[in-house]
Amino acid sequence: MPPDSTGLTNDFVESVKTTVTVSPAKPLPIVLGPLSMRDAYCGEKTDRNLVQTISSISKKSQMGNLFKLEVDDIKPCKDETLSGFVGSCDEMGSGFLDGDVDNSKFGVRGSLHFGSLTLKPDNIARIVPGRITVVRFLPCSDLRMVVVGNKFGNISFWNLDSKKEEDGDAAAAGIFLYRPHSGPISGILAQQYSLSKIFTSCYDGFIRLMDVEKNVFDLVYSTDDAIFSLFQRPDNVQSLYFGEGYGGFKIWDVRAGKSSSERVLHEHRINSIDFNSQNPNIMATSSTDGSACLWDLRSMAADKPKALKIVNHKRAVHSAYFSPSGSSLATTSFDNTVGAVSGANFEDTTMIFHDNRTGRWISSFRAIWGWDDSNIIIGNMKRGVDVISPALRSTIMTLQSPHMSAIPCRFHAHPYEVGMLAGATSGGQVYVWTRS
DNA sequence: ACAGCATGCGGCC
DNA sequence: TGGCCGCCCTGCTG
Numbered sequence: 001m002p003p004d005s006t007g008l009t010n011d012f013v014e015s016v017k018t019t020v021t022v023s024p025a026k027p028l029p030i031v032l033g034p035l036s037m038r039d040a041y042c043g044e045k046t047d048r049n050l051v052q053t054i055s056s057i058s059k060k061s062q063m064g065n066l067f068k069l070e071v072d073d074i075k076p077c078k079d080e081t082l083s084g085f086v087g088s089c090d091e092m093g094s095g096f097l098d099g100d101v102d103n104s105k106f107g108v109r110g111s112l113h114f115g116s117l118t119l120k121p122d123n124i125a126r127i128v129p130g131r132i133t134v135v136r137f138l139p140c141s142d143l144r145m146v147v148v149g150n151k152f153g154n155i156s157f158w159n160l161d162s163k164k165e166e167d168g169d170a171a172a173a174g175i176f177l178y179r180p181h182s183g184p185i186s187g188i189l190a191q192q193y194s195l196s197k198i199f200t201s202c203y204d205g206f207i208r209l210m211d212v213e214k215n216v217f218d219l220v221y222s223t224d225d226a227i228f229s230l231f232q233r234p235d236n237v238q239s240l241y242f243g244e245g246y247g248g249f250k251i252w253d254v255r256a257g258k259s260s261s262e263r264v265l266h267e268h269r270i271n272s273i274d275f276n277s278q279n280p281n282i283m284a285t286s287s288t289d290g291s292a293c294l295w296d297l298r299s300m301a302a303d304k305p306k307a308l309k310i311v312n313h314k315r316a317v318h319s320a321y322f323s324p325s326g327s328s329l330a331t332t333s334f335d336n337t338v339g340a341v342s343g344a345n346f347e348d349t350t351m352i353f354h355d356n357r358t359g360r361w362i363s364s365f366r367a368i369w370g371w372d373d374s375n376i377i378i379g380n381m382k383r384g385v386d387v388i389s390p391a392l393r394s395t396i397m398t399l400q401s402p403h404m405s406a407i408p409c410r411f412h413a414h415p416y417e418v419g420m421l422a423g424a425t426s427g428g429q430v431y432v433w434t435r436s
Numbered sequence: 437a438c439a440g441c442a443t444g445c446g447g448c449c
Numbered sequence: 450t451g452g453c454c455g456c457c458c459t460g461c462t463g
Contacts, residue, residue: 130456131445151458184458288460316460334460359443360458381444406445427445 110371110418114387116435117419119401123432127156127175132410132424133184133363139192141416146430147198149185154178155200155210160432180208180217187230191237201230201242207252221252231273233280243270247287263305265293272319272366278326282308285320292320292331292339294346309346311339318356319366323373328390330376332356332367338376340390352393355381362426363409371418379408385423385433404431 128150138145144160155178162174170177181202189199196212203226208217225245232240239260240252247266250259266287276282286292293307311320315334322329329346331339337351356365358381367378367388375396376388385399385408408423408431419435 129446131458357443358459360441360460361444361456364459425445 111374112371112419112435114370114375114397114399117399117421117433118436119399119403119431119433121403123160123434124403125158125173125175125430126428127158127430128152128154128177128428130154130428131361131363131426132428132430133186134188135410135422135424135430136188136190136412137414137420137422138190138195139415140195143195144417144420144432146422146432147188147190148424148430149181149188149200149202150428151184152179153181153183153185153202153204155180155185155188155198158430178210178215178217180210181206183226186226186228187242189230189232189240193237199230199232199240201227203227207240207242209254220254226269228269229271229273229285231275233275234277235280241273241283243273243285245269247289249273249285261300263300263302265295265305265307266291268316271317271364272321274321276322276326277324282326284322284329286317286331288316290315290317290333290335292317292329294329309341311341311349313337313339316364318364319368321366321368323369324371325373328373330367330369330390332365332378334364338367338378338388340376340388340393342390350390350393352388352390352395354378354386354388354395357381358407358409362407365409366411368411368413370413377411377413377421379411379423381407383407385411385421399433401431405429 128148129152131151132148133151134149136147138147146158146160148156157176159174162172180200181204183203185200185202187199187201191197198210198212199207199220200210200217201207205223205225205227206219207221207227207230209220210217221240223244225248227242227244229243230240231242238254240254242250242252244250246268247264247270249263249265249270251261252258253260265285266289268288270285270287272286274284276284281297283295283297284292285295290313292311292313294309295305296308311329311331313331313333313335317331317333319332320329327342329339329341331341333339334356336353336356338354340350340352342348358364365378367376369375370377370387374389374391376390378386378388380386380398383400383404383406386395387397387399388394389396406425406427406429408425410424412422414420414422419433421433423431423433
């Protein structure tokens with residue numbers, strides 16, 4: 001069996017995609033399930049004790065909807081002092097951490113020699129049929145789990161640490177395929193503190209919340225328009241920010257089950273939404289209208305909201321992502337450039353040539369940042385992965401491998417593991433590079 | 437406003 | 450084994 005095959009035939013797809021119950025339209029229950037924070041992440045090391053302590057305290061010392069966590073018995077990670085975290089929980093003593101947690105400190109950063117990245121045959125798998133539109137790692141440092149969404153509405157999980165089976169048994173190979181949607185998946189949001197809850201959005205107009213343990217996808221939101229992008233602020237997991245229809249933008253309060261803000265930010269579909277890690281009030285959007293914009297969420301007028309900054313391209317813009325430090329922005333456009341925007345007020349824009357014409361059958365390229373501000377990662381039409389230096393304003397190296405049988409077009413850099421990179425293709429394969 | 441074009445990949449014969 | 454068909458979709462041009 002070739003390394004990129006897991007025996008995922010169409011028959012298999014048909015047999016598995018119906019096994020998941022998808023609940024009918026109803027308001028989202030407030031209950032978020034037990035606090036299953038597998039990884040509290042701080043500094044550069046995961047501390048499992050913190051997880052256990054928070055789980056136990058959260059059930060005992062809740063005060064109304066708030067509980068205070070005393071974490072004296074936890075050894076501080078590196079230079080961080082873990083005390084006085086405030087979280088919110090519901091009547092069942094469960095919920096998400098929020099409030100005083102400074103999420104900008106979460107996630108790992110570091111420089112990396114991309115030449116040390118390798119693509120091992122074991123880290124290649126076809127885990128969905130058809131074109132992958134979204135690929136994400138679960139935000140967890142001791143479980144290597146990839147989640148993808150495709151153009152048919154499938155969501156598929158791949159546990160890279162599962163034993164490789166020769167008989168094509170997908171579940172034994174760590175691959176779990178669902179079909180909660182009926183069109184292209186536009187967003188997958190894994191919850192940092194509750195890995196079993198995953199939001200998915202789709203062109204079909206639905207946002208669902210998957211409960212991994214119960215194998216259900218509850219309806220959170222529905223609309224007649226397509227949902228083209230979905231993200232959430234790192235400091236507020238109760239609200240969903242998404243692009244709806246042609247230029248529409250909504251903020252949805254999950255607990256209240258209602259929209260808290262509706263704006264028209266662009267003249268065409270919003271392809272990406274991102275938040276600045278230094279100041280989560282600053283949001284970046286990219287649009288098919290040819291622009292990427294920076295917004296201040298505290299001052300978005302309901303009637304003609306004014307952008308803090310507009311980055312103009314000559315063609316559709318497919319992504320606008322902040323660098324890990326939050327001081328730069330990378331944009332990707334059909335005009336064959338990757339934009340690198342920097343400066344104290346994002347006033348310096350450099351357009352770096354890059355062939356981004358993916359055509360109709362390949363998902364558009366979206367340049368992502370590596371694990372620090374010095375590298376931008378993007379696929380190329382020659383079945384390679386280009387590493388662009390914004391400082392040098394050019395491609396500084398290209399990852400290539402004979403194991404790559406198709407163009408990798410969507411990527412995710414592992415949030416906690418420097419050097420672990422996932423790429424996804426229009427043929428349903430996922431490639432995972434690791435440091436050799 | 438709307439018809440048409442171009443693009444890569446997996447599967448099929 | 451090679452070539453060609455279907456994909457049912459996006460940005461853009463004529």
